[in-house]
Amino acid sequence: MAAASGDNPSKLFAMPAIVADRRDDGSILIRSTTPLKASARCVGDWLEHWARQAPDRIFLGERASIETPWSTVSYRDARGIVRRAASWILAKGLSTERPLVILSDNGIDHALLALAAQHVGVPSAAISPAYSLMSKDFDKLKSMIALLDPGAIYVASTKPFAAALAAIAPLHRATIVSGNPDDADALSFRTIAATPESSEVATAFAAVTPETIAKFLFTSGSTGTPKAVINTQLMLTSSQQAKAQTWTFLEQAGEELIILDWLPWSHTFGANHNFNLVLRNGGTLYVDGGKPAPGLFATSLANLRSVVPTVYFNVPRGFDMLIAALRTDDELRRKFFEGTKFAFYAGAALPQNLWDALEELSLQTVGRRLPMVSAWGSTETSPLATDCHFLAKRSGNIGVPIPGTELKLVPSGDKLEVRVRGPNVTPGYWKAPDLTAAAFDDEGFYKIGDAVTFADPDRPELGLFFDGRVAEDFKLNSGTWVSVGTLRVAGIAALAPLAQDIVITGHGRDEVRFLVFPNLAACRALAGLADNADAREAIGHAAVRSAIGQGLARLKAQGGHSSGHATRALLLAEPASVDGGEITDKGYINQRAVLTRRAAAVAVLEDDGASEPIGCAG
Incomplete structure (x- = not known):
């Protein structure tokens, strides 16, 4: 070793x-x-400790673009902002029943506001920005807001979130907080961070226990409404x-x-x-x-x-x-x-x-x-x-x-x-x-x-x-089990670099087949096309189709038996859908959601007379 x-x-x-x-x-x-x-008793104990032990050490850094220098906050300054923001949170009446919701992506203000809520026993709930910025119907976001009934909702800036905020407006009584001080339609985080620290903060912080709810995190919601997972302070501190x-x-x-x-x-x-x-x-x-x-x-x-x-x-x-x-x-x-x-x-x-x-x-x-x-x-x-x-x-x-x-x-x-x-x-x-x-x-x-x-x-x-x-694996008509997770990884490797991800089909059939989300950049490069070439042109190119067929042949040579390789593959031009629950913002593809939403593509893949699918070379 x-x-x-x-x-x-x-x-x-x-x-x-x-x-x-x-x-x-x-x-x-x-x-x-x-x-x-x-x-530790709670996450806030960590912040208090490092603000005492290493007050000037950089805790968080961010920058607006790669051309700008990093903007940083020390442990001492982070503790000060957290305590002041916590004073506002308590004065506003936020609680477990009316938590803090954060719609924006990672950032210093996001982190400090979430820590401020947790510092005084108020759960924070960061919701994937995809539900606000990529969704078309906002249905999942609406269900989350209705479930939580937040006391405050934070966005980095109101303009990108305008449609989402309008969609959820009838469902809550929350104060909208913005990280952009120029947003006239929201309370500025700077104002919150400048709130005088009240004596109630120390009292509330001392009352936090390991069983106190620190945050709600939502499951991906690939099928049905996303569930709010309770995260206690003990869960977080024992894990670390x-x-x-x-x-x-x-x-x-x-x-x-x-x-x-x-x-x-x-x-x-x-x-x-x-x-x-x-x-x-x-x-x-x-x-x-x-x-x-x-x-x-x-x-x-x-x-x-x-x-x-x-x-x-x-x-x-x-x-x-x-x-x-x-x-x-x-x-x-x-x-x-x-x-x-x-x-x-x-x-x-x-x-x-x-x-x-x-x-x-x-x-x-x-x-x-x-x-x-x-x-x-x-x-x-x-x-x-x-x-x-x-x-x-x-x-x-x-x-x-x-x-x-x-x-x-x-x-x-x-x-x-x-x-x-x-x-x-x-x-x-x-x-x-x-x-x-x-x-x-x-x-x-x-x-x-x-x-x-x-x-x-x-x-x-x-x-x-x-x-x-367990729920994804299935049997072929031969009675042979197909291990979806194992075959997915092997398939991506065999089709590298053309496959971004793979969904396995074949339940109740004689053969395994692949629905493939292509790596379009790699497909365009192999085909000698421009970077902005149409997706269908790229995946339909003869060089790409040939390489996929050869990749399927390599997988067959490795896997041997019917459950260890795919006989055909279909490249998908449409990217994975957030609204359809097909993908998370970590890039994880949900097999079941894709198979359900793309039943027509599965039918084409299973049609031996269809020309779009690519067969195993040789």
Whole structure:
């Protein structure tokens, strides 16, 4: 292990200590033998601590564009703004029943206002900007606002959110707060931040307990109305305490912990994992205004040239785009591999070809492999449930249970369904007792709906592999099970770089087939077309169709049996729909939602006489 990393892994991570108890009913209980140490009472204790211990250290940074310098706020100044804004929140009567809602993307004002609410026991609820800025009917946003009945709603500026604000206006009595001081139709955040600190703030802060609700985070809502997941203070603080016990370098990291991150705070990965990682350990977080999307990743790359992170966080799509940039930019490649301790992927499994490419680039650049780790969990587990705090041999290892958290593996067909219990697990869904009751089994384990498999059944300390969603897997007519999660990752790798994502079809049929969301930039490049060429022209080009057919053939050669490859693929010209619940702003595709919404495309794919689908070469 030490030879694989520029940093001694013993200085980065704790060695896993895991036991697995096998029951007579076939279920398996897995847990860490390392006890979970006491965690902070609340998130606000972290801010108060670092404002005392390192008052001048930069807490948060952001910039309006890549041409402008970073605007930063220290821990001391952040605490002052949080306390003053909390005074306004209390005076305005916000409460658990009338929480703070935030519609905008990541930013310093967003962070400080959310922390102000949590400081005095008022939940914050960051809602994905996609529901306001990309939606056409605002139906999901309306359902969220109606459920929460907010006391205040924050936007960075009212103009981009005008349509959304108008759509939800009849559903609430909230004060609209804007980060833009020139917005005459909203209360300025600057005004709130200048509120004199009242004595009630200290009283309310002292009354916060581990059981106090810190925030509501919504599930993706891929089917039906999104659910508001209750996140208590204990969930957030225990999750970070477990992280500190697995990533042992964090306890001494301090000002050396620097994160550059775009992952949205409306999701548990960006908010509870990454943001809280910085706050708990006194690091610095620079808000990346880019993201892994066409036209936006250039901003991420410019920011990465300015700030080299201690740990680089991203989702697979982001790593795909990063690798392409690193191959053509010698200076960025050197800075990245010399300065970054390790990379962390989550949100979906990292295709092995991307893992291999990062290792190869790292070896070429600095003579060592960049360590790559992952974790697993959900909004309901805040999010950490397992952590790969060791150097896995290949992509896909989600690690082992964190201290204080138990997993129960339950036989489900030929798979092991995984369930979670621990202080990091939600008590339930807001104002939804029936959904809450259905989410837990009779032993109090949360039924997350995923399946896992052991790296080695006899050595649980070697970790687990994600084995798909139990509800997504299906049987072919032959009776053979198709593991959707595993095949999706293999398919993306086989069709690289032309496939951005893949949806698996074939339920109740003889063969597996792929609906493919194409990487249009790669398709246009292969076809020799302009960057703005029509999507249909790009995906219909002979060179693209030939490459897809060859990729299907490579997958067949690897997979062999009928459930391990696809016989045909259909490239989709229309991007994934937010309103249709097909995609989250992390770029994760929901298989079931796509299959439901695109039934016509599935019918074309299954029609052996149709010319649009691409067959397996040879």
